[in-house]
Amino acid sequence: MSCKNSFLIATNRQYSTHAKVIVNQLESYGALDDGEIVICSPDPIEDERVRYIQDKENLNGNRAFNEGASKSVGEYIYILCDDHFVPSNIAEGDKFLNSSSFKDRRYKIATMASGGTCHIGPIPGLEETNFLPVTVMCRFPFLDRKTYVEGLESHIFHPEFNICSHFADNYLSYFLWFVGEPTIEDPSIRLSEMPVTDQFDDGSVEPYGGPEKKYPTGYLDSMKVYTSLCKKLEGNPRHVC
Secondary structure: OOEEEEEEEEOOOOHHHOHHHHHHHHHHOOOOOOEEEEEEEOOOOOOOOEEEEEOOOOOOHHHHHHHHHHHOOEEEEEEEOOOEEOOOOHHHHHHHHOOHHHOOOOOOEEEEEOOOOOEEOOEOOEHHHOOOOOEEOOOOEEEEHHHHHHHOOOOOOOOOOOOOOOOHHHHHHHHHHHOOOOOOEEEEEEOEEOOOOOEOOOOOEOOOEOOOOEOOOOHHHHHHHHHHHHHHOOOOOOOOO
16 A cells, blocks of 8 residues: 655664654654655564564665665655654655756655755765765655656665665765766755764774774775776666666
């Protein structure tokens, strides 16, 4: 049975302090009147408001979001984080995707806002990324199902990003730029970060720093996947290649 909106959350944090907060917000805004919430998590979630998908392998967020999308039924798909509050108009992204901004676009996909606009481009200190253009990052994507199935080949994020959670949204952003439809940010749907820090267990922080002054585990390996996929697009402009 289909519905208007599918809200996807990938999480490995405690449900009561993170993802459940988002679920409560969605319900209070009426987003579930014609929508569903799909959560992929390694820990069981007993909440009748949620379609729970067990993350048996403790997948990273990229693969977990792909798994959630594959089980979703909404005409519009929203990628939500478990550490960002959602606004009361969260279910109205279809208005933007059906606006004049997307009239001549094949890919009906945009990014929700959060603070200042974020960009991809060359990464300081990593010369192998110098060929990358500066363009808007699709860091909080929402899209219609036709784009998901036909344009992105039923993958929100490229399946090769199975090392850690870095760079999958960078690649999606580069792909959209490459096909001539760079990311557009919807300023009317604005997420706000919860008061938690993105601190890694090994003392590092993204992209570089922390007490140990190093990159997070898997960061550089994932960056190699990212640059390799970007270069492959030159001869094969498909999202999954």
